[in-house]
Amino acid sequence: MTSASADFEAIPLGCGRCGTQIPSALARCPECGQQMFVSPGAGVPESPREFLGANRIPASMGARTTAYLIDTALVIGSLAALLWAELALGLGLAVVFAVGVPLLALTASALLRAAGRRTPGQVLSRTTVRRRVSGHPGGFWRQLLRTTALHVSNVLLFAGAWSVLADRGRPRRGWHEKISGTTTTGSLGTAGYEVVPVPPRFAGGGDSADLPTDLIDPRQSARTLPLHSGHRPLRLRMDDGSFTDLSGSGFLGVPAVAWSGGRAEMVVVSAESALEGDTHLQFSVSGGRLWMISTGPAVGSVLDNGESVTTMRPGHPYEVGPGTVVHLGPRSFEVAG
Structure with missing residues (x-):
């Protein structure tokens, strides 16, 4: 697993409110102040849920x-x-x-x-x-x-x-x-999990200025990814046993409020699609290799290749090789190749 910052074409990020193009490492729109990668919190139940x-x-x-x-x-x-x-x-x-x-x-x-x-x-x-x-x-x-x-x-x-x-x-x-x-x-508690209230970041509401998003300088952290999609897709083995194929470029992550059976769902959207929720990894498949950027400043994406564990720096591209396990909050997947 390596990192790189070559002259690749950047994946565009568009503000959902005003349409301004936003650098991948910036967590808030510079024009209208719209919060990026934080769900409005619609549909979040009031009762506690298992924090996986x-x-x-x-x-x-x-x-x-x-x-x-x-x-x-x-x-x-x-x-x-x-x-x-x-x-x-x-x-x-x-x-x-x-x-x-x-x-x-x-x-x-x-x-x-x-x-x-x-x-x-x-x-x-x-x-x-x-x-x-x-x-x-x-x-x-x-x-x-x-x-x-x-x-x-x-x-x-x-x-x-x-x-x-x-x-x-x-x-x-x-x-x-x-x-x-x-x-x-x-295993916290006799059931194996500790039941806690939904973390404030998932609940939405409140003053956006209080949210921990302005933690990085996009001038220092913004990077680009290769956008060549003329190769076979790479296969990911999800932690629930399912498989997902990645090709081209886009976004992959865990929306804050998309829960199914007590588990956070993982979504994959194309680079041209509008972002929703807390999707926080950019990906690009180039030359049979997978590159990823953590775009959220406080999500703590982690790469584990079996020999070492690396916390992804927001805005920095990483080459993720076969056999590497990527942790995205409560979910994870393995690059099967």
Whole structure:
């Protein structure tokens, strides 16, 4: 993933009120003061909704360690109780218990996580295991692979735990998580999400001068993108499992009030279409490569290529390669190529 600022043709942005052409990095029309990239808030319910970004908070090392120790202690305690009963009663089932209890614990743990549930240790430490890209619960085999790899590696001087500490990525992930495509996040509240009021930026209304939009100087941050569309489209894998093809140039993002089933919808519009809501990424497909610009000053778009995590500077073009995960507020997608 690289950034560039060559002499490419700029994608025009038009003010929805007066029609003035606006630089891509400017968040407010210089002529009439119209706010850009902020929805008027029509249709936003008054009741609180789940703020999905809470599920993306990485779990701390302390919380991860606590969950592991609690679950391990429960398994060891159960096994010890059964072995004590076996010795007292002389049932001759010591080997069955010694092998069966750990296998049963591994299977039960994988089944719980695959169903979106949590183990006792995770409940008490408020952590949860999710798929890295989509944030959804992983399937049974994925969770079984992760759990088995963790416990087997920890037999060797806690190699699984040390691999988390040694990882320099953000968030930190152990090798058992990398091979299973999962990550461990904090889960605020017993339901896995923290229910909070709609953030003020989504609610609309109020004085536009109070909104955090004038944070960048377009003379320093405005950039351009290549606009050649004579190549095959690039495919994006959305976090809900669907696919979207990109070609040419346009805008991609998450409107502030377009919610469906408790999730923010992601939209793609052409460069000639009028902007609505908080669509905040410009894109252009040129020469089989994807370029993107974050046009909103406070949206916090993030690029994750598996080796490093980069926060996109508004107005600056980035080349986004295959396998890179792009986070747009509560949603994300992977460039599949």
